[in-house]
Amino acid sequence: MIHQYKMNGYNIVVDVYSGGVHAVDELAYDIIALFENHSADEIVAEMAKAHPETPESEVREVIGAVQGLKDAGKLFAPDIYADHAFDFKNRSTVVKALCLHVAHTCNLNCEYCFAAQGKFHGQAALMSFETGKRALDFLIENSGTRRNLEVDFFGGEPLMNWDVCKRLIQYARSIEKEKGKNFRFTLTTNGMNIDDDVIEFANKECHNVVLSLDGRKEIHDAKRVTASGKGSYDTIVPKFQKLVQARGGKGYYMRGTFTRENLDFTNDIFHMADLGFTELSMEPVVCAETEPYALRKEDLPVLFDQYELLAKDMLRREKEGHPITFYHYMLDLTGGPCVYKRISGCGSGTEYMAVTPTGELYPCHQFVGDPAYKMGDIWNGVTNTALRDEFKLCNAYARPDCKDCWARLYCSGGCAANAYHATGSIKGIYEYGCELFRKRMECAIMMQVARQCDPALAAYANHAKGATGCDGCSACAD
């Protein structure tokens, strides 16, 4: 299967099953479109009409080049993965990541919060140190030979239980060597309780920090408010700036949510850049479609334009030597994930689970609070093994709707929680999310093509090469 599209002056061909990407001229673009279902003579006849200025010999030369790419497995590669996808159930699975809900409470009252203001439709609660410690032990016990273990302090607002977070990190550090593990901690915070102690400790210990900011003050303050309705922008922005400045190049993301009320969300991303932040993420709101701020089908063309505008502006910034990173446009074509990862996806319900303040296990943070999706607990392990098996089989090949989608090895079949909330089944698809995802991938691939084809961008190609940033070249030393 191939996918052809035009963007920003480039003609792009993506070969789905090999992962190949080709930048082609108009002639090759038209030939590739006909190649699988037409003979060489038929293609020559068609090209005589579409490109009368091109001699037949040149057309046949391009047909030969396309055949050469097919023979080399870089175009029209066959799908050889389907059998492996359904073999996943028989592979031993381990747990390698936990989302620790250390606080089911929050000091903000954001209208669009999928966690229902941190409480996940339950009681406000804080995780005790003993429960968190048992969660870390559960992770180690179930991680097999995996060395890298990920723990995200999540909520609600994790800084409302910061002392427990610190003690859990200290506990993990005290045992990781002896257990042969490497803990990577992430802190996801709204910023309200950031102080010097948080900055120092998180910057030393956390592999990644996710900082919630929606962009422009009026946009941010419209949704991210305190219990009394006061906007949080003025409180958090200086704290985020101080934290990021002190971070010394370690990973972080400014992470925003956009809604129908800021369809021009690129202005919010650019505002983050104006504030001095470079590692940026902006997610479409996930909510009931009855909400006034829910994204609608008629908004899609606007959003597509926005994503394209963002990609083009990011290329401009790269040329000027001031690049920014957008999470969804990070694409490592040479060092990216293997096909197993591309098929199996995020690992929710198998490799990745969420732990509530009282130690219950759920497939991921988005299922927390839904009794039908309780998997077990950290003392007795996964007891709902039927549910785990359902998640094991939930991959890019398990969803009938993904069968003909060119992007399925980029999203691995999409988010199970989004699918469930949109269709009632984790094997469904959230079509709206798919539309946005495909557009984002087209933009991300176009940026890679531009880096290869535009000499002014080539100098920055190495910078963008690594998903975590610069590879140490001197191209952007200025």
Next chain:
Amino acid sequence: MNHIQTLETRDLAASLNNGGCGECQTSCQSACKTSCGVANQQCENKN
């Protein structure tokens, strides 16, 4: 004239043989929390 420029990409078919170590990051942990993208994750297989 160069009609086709092929970008250097990881051979996905070959990764059937040398992939699957599982050391890479759980995609949802890094930033999104509400969607699923795997293509932007880095491979951590050093073998």
